[in-house]
Amino acid sequence: MSSMEYSKLESSEAVGDVIGDRALAGWEIASVVSSIFIAEWLASVAVDWARIAVAFPIGLAFVLSISSHRLRGETARDLGFRFDNFFRAAGLLTLPMIVTAIVCLAIAWWAGERIDFWRWHLSRPLAVQLILGFAWGFVQQYMLQSLVNRRAQIIWGKGWPSVLVVAAIFAGLHLPNPALVVATFVGGVIWAAVYQRAPNIFALAISHSLMTWIVVSTLPAPALHHLRIGFRYFGSN
Amino acid sequence: MSNKPRSKLIHLLISKSIAEAVLVAAIAVGFYFVTSNPDLRGVLDVANTETVNGWAVDEARPWTRVEVQLFIDNEFVADKTAAEFRPDVHRARRADDDWHGFVFATPPLPAGEHEARVYALLPNATGTRRTLQLIEKPLRFRIEPEPTRLGFPSEKDGGR
Numbered sequence: 001m002s003s004m005e006y007s008k009l010e011s012s013e014a015v016g017d018v019i020g021d022r023a024l025a026g027w028e029i030a031s032v033v034s035s036i037f038i039a040e041w042l043a044s045v046a047v048d049w050a051r052i053a054v055a056f057p058i059g060l061a062f063v064l065s066i067s068s069h070r071l072r073g074e075t076a077r078d079l080g081f082r083f084d085n086f087f088r089a090a091g092l093l094t095l096p097m098i099v100t101a102i103v104c105l106a107i108a109w110w111a112g113e114r115i116d117f118w119r120w121h122l123s124r125p126l127a128v129q130l131i132l133g134f135a136w137g138f139v140q141q142y143m144l145q146s147l148v149n150r151r152a153q154i155i156w157g158k159g160w161p162s163v164l165v166v167a168a169i170f171a172g173l174h175l176p177n178p179a180l181v182v183a184t185f186v187g188g189v190i191w192a193a194v195y196q197r198a199p200n201i202f203a204l205a206i207s208h209s210l211m212t213w214i215v216v217s218t219l220p221a222p223a224l225h226h227l228r229i230g231f232r233y234f235g236s237n
Numbered sequence: 238m239s240n241k242p243r244s245k246l247i248h249l250l251i252s253k254s255i256a257e258a259v260l261v262a263a264i265a266v267g268f269y270f271v272t273s274n275p276d277l278r279g280v281l282d283v284a285n286t287e288t289v290n291g292w293a294v295d296e297a298r299p300w301t302r303v304e305v306q307l308f309i310d311n312e313f314v315a316d317k318t319a320a321e322f323r324p325d326v327h328r329a330r331r332a333d334d335d336w337h338g339f340v341f342a343t344p345p346l347p348a349g350e351h352e353a354r355v356y357a358l359l360p361n362a363t364g365t366r367r368t369l370q371l372i373e374k375p376l377r378f379r380i381e382p383e384p385t386r387l388g389f390p391s392e393k394d395g396g397r
Contacts, residue, residue: 024247028246031250053260071242
């Protein structure tokens with residue numbers, strides 16, 4: 001490479017020429033997923049005060065995500081923080097949620113599992129747990145849809161390929177818990193498909209909380225393994 | 238997306254990757270120091286049909302006694318504190334006093350080859366987790382089959 005070419009590449013704006021739109025979107029997805037994997041598989045190994053290490057990769061993922069929205073000129077409305085399409089999104093979610101709930105009930109009946117809608121968190125009122133589930137679902141759905149799904153659409157466009165990639169990523173982030181991997185893949189397909197038709201994070205977060213409640217209340221507890229994922233799946237605390 | 242924000246995003250991605258690589262390296266180094274004691278010294282001297290013995294010292298805290306566990310063929314056998322009389326360790330200046338030896342009685346074992354391993358038990362600062370650190374190298378020993386009255390190995394002992 002000649003010195004002239006080198007100095008051209010060094011200029012800040014020229015760096016943007018090096019990588020295409022799709023590659024950049026793929027890099028963003030990989031970066032966010034790697035942060036979550038680091039938190040799940042490495043940082044969560046830490047004990048006591050060192051558990052704060054989990055906040056570092058998660059914080060970096062949020063910094064990247066928010067900066068990416070700003071640099072790409074995405075508005076809150078684009079990302080799904082809106083209410084005008086709430087009922088459309090809720091309508092699209094209703095049928096798949098009912099079907100999934102029936103399937104979960106059928107699995108519980110087939111496995112001889114006692115169905116208990118109060119067992120999600122024994123020391124916390126169900127309403128509080130549902131609200132906490134909504135908050136946790138909101139964070140997950142934001143990262144999964146507003147970033148991963150939108151970047152997947154840059155690479156593969158709207159439709160099944162990008163929906164399946166989002167679902168596979170969501171399921172992969174729940175390894176090595178086999179029951180959760182299956183459940184989150186199914187949920188991931190539903191939520192990613194609905195988001196592509198009616199992007200609304202609030203409706204998805206409500207759905208996330210309700211579906212978690214249904215899954216915890218119906219599927220055999222040993223199979224769910226206390227909803228543990230990552231390295232903590234193998235531990236007792 | 239124009240070039241300027243694109244290059245900013247690329248720089249951000251590179252910076253994030255570097256920060257995460259540093260974090261992973263820090264976790265790896267931290268994990269090593271939490272789960273192992275670089276100041277642990279010890280030797281497994283003897284492993285035979287009667288005894289497994291040696292010594293262990295934490296050189297960073299030579300006044301303490303190291304807790305050790307004996308495993309034979311990867312099965313836990315016994316644990317004890319390395320506090321037996323070993324003046325040779327003291328004379329060799331590996332310890333501040335004479336009391337860092339360990340002696341296990343070898344349990345009854347079937348005839349054949351066996352492997353003895355002794356691990357030091359390392360508790361973390363708060364005592365919530367414990368890890369095992371191998372003391373020196375494992376020792377292999379053989380238990381001969383007991384001769385019968387006719388001079389052949391009994392079936393009971395020579396089966397394996």
